[in-house]
Every structure is written in structure tokens, then in C-alpha cells.
Amino acid sequence: xxxxxxxxGLACPIPVVKTRKALEAFTEDGELTVLxxxxxxxxxxxxxxxxxxxxxxxxxxxxxxxxxxxxxxxEAVKKSQGTEIEVTSCDVPTRRGxxxxxASNQMGNGEEALGKALMKAFxxxxxxxxxxxxxxxxxxxxxxxxxxxxxxLEDLKNLEEAGTKIFTCGTCLNFYGLTEKLAVGSVxxxxxIVDMQQKAAKIIRP
Amino acid sequence: xxxxxxxxxxxxxDPYLFGxxxxxxxxxxxxxxxxxxxxxxxxxxxxxxxxxxxxxxILRGGADKVKEAGAVxxxxxxxxxxEPQYGLCVSGFVHPDRIWKNYGAxxxxxxxxxxxxxxxxxxxxxxxxxxxxxxxxxxxLSMGSLNRIASEVLKDFEVHACTDVTGFGxxxxxxxxxSASQVTLKINPGxxxxxxxAAEYAQMGLVPAGAYxxxxxxGSYVKAENVPDYRMDILFDPQTSGGLLASVPEDMAPDIIRxxxxxGLPTRCAVIGRVLPKMDHSILVSS
Numbered sequence: 001x002x003x004x005x006x007x008x009g010l011a012c013p014i015p016v017v018k019t020r021k022a023l024e025a026f027t028e029d030g031e032l033t034v035l036x037x038x039x040x041x042x043x044x045x046x047x048x049x050x051x052x053x054x055x056x057x058x059x060x061x062x063x064x065x066x067x068x069x070x071x072x073x074x075e076a077v078k079k080s081q082g083t084e085i086e087v088t089s090c091d092v093p094t095r096r097g098x099x100x101x102x103a104s105n106q107m108g109n110g111e112e113a114l115g116k117a118l119m120k121a122f123x124x125x126x127x128x129x130x131x132x133x134x135x136x137x138x139x140x141x142x143x144x145x146x147x148x149x150x151x152x153l154e155d156l157k158n159l160e161e162a163g164t165k166i167f168t169c170g171t172c173l174n175f176y177g178l179t180e181k182l183a184v185g186s187v188x189x190x191x192x193i194v195d196m197q198q199k200a201a202k203i204i205r206p
Numbered sequence: 207x208x209x210x211x212x213x214x215x216x217x218x219x220d221p222y223l224f225g226x227x228x229x230x231x232x233x234x235x236x237x238x239x240x241x242x243x244x245x246x247x248x249x250x251x252x253x254x255x256x257x258x259x260x261x262x263x264i265l266r267g268g269a270d271k272v273k274e275a276g277a278v279x280x281x282x283x284x285x286x287x288x289e290p291q292y293g294l295c296v297s298g299f300v301h302p303d304r305i306w307k308n309y310g311a312x313x314x315x316x317x318x319x320x321x322x323x324x325x326x327x328x329x330x331x332x333x334x335x336x337x338x339x340x341x342x343x344x345x346x347l348s349m350g351s352l353n354r355i356a357s358e359v360l361k362d363f364e365v366h367a368c369t370d371v372t373g374f375g376x377x378x379x380x381x382x383x384x385s386a387s388q389v390t391l392k393i394n395p396g397x398x399x400x401x402x403x404a405a406e407y408a409q410m411g412l413v414p415a416g417a418y419x420x421x422x423x424x425g426s427y428v429k430a431e432n433v434p435d436y437r438m439d440i441l442f443d444p445q446t447s448g449g450l451l452a453s454v455p456e457d458m459a460p461d462i463i464r465x466x467x468x469x470g471l472p473t474r475c476a477v478i479g480r481v482l483p484k485m486d487h488s489i490l491v492s493s
Contacts, residue, residue, distance in 0.1 A: 043418055
């Protein structure tokens with residue numbers, strides 16, 4: 001199935017919307033050709049196709065004419081539509097790893113020395129569990145644990161090697177003046193923190 | 207005395223909110239220079255065919271913001287125009303020794319941003335009817351907020367350079383600051399507050415043409431390390447009524463952020479980078 005979509009004379013974001021609708025209307029694999037009259041439109045269509053995992057090529061075919069070809073796989077289109085539903089539906093395989101949320105440099109409430117020792121032991125125990133967590137999020141005083149001077153650095157580096165993704169809240173690093181001292185994993189922000197927790201199969205909060 | 211003028215066509219459907227946003231945007235330049243707005247004049251273009259009530263709502267939105275800024279609206283001028291346009295001419299005062307300029311950033315400073323990015327992306331998504339209510343509400347709240355609290359808190363500290371983030375996007379305005387100050391600004395993309403939905407719309411290709419123009423203009427001065435395209439889109443996204451970008455001594459930053467938050471700043475603020483001695487590229491985007 002091949003289709004032509006003429007977007008000449010249409011200002012962004014209308015071509016993106018029309019292209020997305022046209023892609024979703026494909027009932028079998030094929031090619032969608034989009035005619036556009038500006039570079040912005042071509043770049044936006046490239047992003048759209050990228051987000052849906054569809055191969056895309058484009059060339060300038062006239063002074064103000066660009067021909068964009070998208071190879072349409074109905075399966076890929078369906079997948080990109082269903083991402084959100086998949087995550088929340090019950091059909092998702094439950095073998096997905098856990099997200100561990102560490103919001104403090106201590107485990108539980110009580111004496112500080114005990115809380116810190118418990119947290120160190122918890123992280124060490126994670127390295128020995130058969131399923132290492134998919135993600136560990138560190139925020140608030142938890143940020144100290146991923147920075148220079150932390151007793152858990154070696155364990156966290158081992159976890160990272162075993163495939164765990166480690167993220168520390170950037171705001172927290174700034175707040176505690178630790179930005180330059182982050183020693184393992186990468187920096188994240190509140191939107192990703194929300195997103196990762198929403199999409200997690202299971203959340204563990206020591 | 208500082209004088210500034212800005213006006214534009216509606217970016218939201220609600221006329222009262224549009225009035226507020228246009229006024230917050232016009233007042234912002236005074237705040238970005240460390241000044242206090244004192245007097246404002248309306249600038250209005252309006253078509254005959256629309257209900258005069260709409261115009262009255264726009265002006266009420268603007269007047270409320272001017273009042274919130276502690277300034278006085280003393281009049282203005284209106285013309286008939288095919289589409290509505292609204293903005294203000296604002297005059298403010300600042301002590302000549304305490305004007306903040308967009309140059310003067312020093313190595314060792316950190317950069318503070320006082321509003322989240324992404325309202326250009328959200329406005330583009332809104333034109334496509336694809337912006338969520340959550341994203342739109344957050345964008346409207348941010349665009350309609352005065353930079354007053356941010357500016358007042360900064361006045362109690364040492365500010366080496368300051369600008370407001372508007373049409374050239376964060377990187378465009380950071381580039382101006384970097385070039386004029388003869389330094390390199392290192393921006394940590396993970397630390398930047400971003401409006402909800404903006405990243406998603408960037409990935410879907412709902413990127414405003416202005417973001418591409420900003421990228422084209424500034425791109426060669428920027429070195430980005432392992433930053434996905436959609437995040438760069440956010441950094442290049444043109445902002446309406448964006449926040450302040452201030453270069454301040456590192457040791458003062460935690461207090462500034464704390465004061466802004468406890469002082470009721472309605473938007474998210476964060477330390478988003480640092481000032482380095484001048485290198486090959488004026489802007490370094492890296493975590």
C-alpha cells in the first residue's frame with residue numbers, strides 16, 4: 001500500500017498531525033510519501049518517524065518542495081500507539097526488574113549511625129540478589145550515596161556493571177553542593193523520576 | 207531609567223490569560239536588568255469584528271499583572287488590526303551602579319534558571335490539538351508568572367550577569383552571555399527544569415520553526431556530549447515570557463535557590479550549569 005500526502009502550503013504542526021493520522025490509517029505495510037514546502041516540516045517529520053521507529057528518507061525536489069518517504073510497518077505504528085497502554089495493562093510480563101527508590105542516606109528512622117549502616121548493608125545485599133534492579137533512583141540526602149566519600153560506591157559500581165541503571169536527582173546534587181562529586185551513574189530530573197516510577201513494574205523503598 | 211516594549215499575537219485562547227502573559231513578558235526585561243517597573247502603557251491592535259468584551263478581558267489581564275508588579279498603568283494606544291495584538295511599553299528604575307547586564311559572568315560562577323523550559327513546544331502541540339491539559343496549564347502558569355520574585359531575591363546577592371530567556375531559547379541567550387563575557391557556559395541538561403509534556407512533543411516532531419532557526423544560528427558554537435536530539439530541541443525552544451538566567455557566585459547559589467522557593471516563586475528554579483574559562487565552544491552541553 002502506497003500513499004501520497006500533500007502538505008504543500010501547510011504550516012507546522014499541521015503536516016505532523018496529518019502524517020501521523022495517515023500512518024495510523026495504514027492497514028498493511030507500504031510507503032507514505034509526504035510533500036512539504038519547508039525544512040522545519042521535514043525535520044519534524046523525521047522526529048515523528050524516529051519516535052515510531054519507521055525508516056525515513058527525504059530529498060529536496062524543488063525550490064520549495066521536499067519529498068519525504070516513510071517506510072510504513074503497521075506493526076511498528078501499532079507498537080508506538082500502544083506504548084502507554086502496554087505499560088499499564090496486565091499482560092506485561094512481570095519479570096521486568098524493579099525500581100529501587102532511595103530517598104535518604106539512611107534506612108528507616110532512628111539513630112543516624114544505625115540508619116547509615118543499614119543502608120550500606122541494603123545496597124550491598126542488592127548486589128547479591130539474583131535479579132539486580134533495573135533502576136535505582138537517588139534523591140534528597142540519598143544523593144550522598146552516589147558521590148565521592150560514599151561507602152556504597154563500590155557496590156553501586158558493581159550493580160552498574162551488572163546492568164542496573166543508576167540515577168541521581170540533579171536538583172539534590174546542586175542543593176547539597178555535590179554536582180562535581182557524582183561518582184557513579186548519571187544525573188536525572190523530576191520528570192524522569194516521575195516517569196521511571198510510573199513505568200516501573202515494582203518499586204522498592206528501603 | 208529602563209525602558210522596554212514588547213507585544214505579540216494571542217498564544218492562548220483565554221483573553222484574560224493572554225493579557226497576563228503579554229504583560230508578564232513585557233515587564234520581564236526590567237526584572238532581568240535588576241530594575242523595578244514603575245509605569246506602563248498599553249499597546250493594542252484589535253479587529254472590529256470581534257466582541258469588545260474580549261478586548262476588555264485582555265486589558266484586564268494586563269492591568270492585573272501590572273498591578274501585581276507594583277507599577278501603574280497610565281494609558282496606551284490602540285489601532286484597528288486584522289488580528290488581536292497586545293503588549294506594553296514599560297519604564298522602570300534601577301540604580302546605575304546596580305544594573306545587571308548580559309555580560310560579566312565569571313569562571314567559578316554557577317547559572318541559575320528560574321522557570322522551566324518548553325512552552326514553545328507546548329504551544330506548537332496546542333496548535334495541533336495535541337497538548338494535554340496538564341502541559342497547557344503548566345505552560346500558562348509559567349508564562350503568566352512575573353519574574354519579580356526571582357529578581358527581588360537576586361538583588362540581595364551578587365549577580366555577575368543576568369538575562370531573560372525568550373525567543374532565542376536557553377542556548378541562544380546563554381550564547382549571548384557567554385560571548386559577551388568571554389567565557390564558556392557549561393549547561394547540564396539533566397538539571398534543567400522542563401514543563402510536563404515538552405519532551406514528548408519534541409520527540410513527536412511538534413517542534414516550532416523558531417527552535418530550528420535558533421539551532422541553525424547557535425549550533426556551531428555549541429558542543430553537546432551524548433545529549434539526545436529531543437533534549438537539545440528543548441534547549442533551543444523559543445520561550446514566551448521565560449525565566450531569568452543569572453550568573454552568580456557558586457557559594458551563594460544554594461541560598462538563592464532556597465530563598466526563591468521559600469519566597470513563593472511559582473515556577474521551578476534550579477542551578478543548571480557553571481561558568482568556565484573560555485574554550486573552543488562557547489556553550490558546552492554535558493552532564
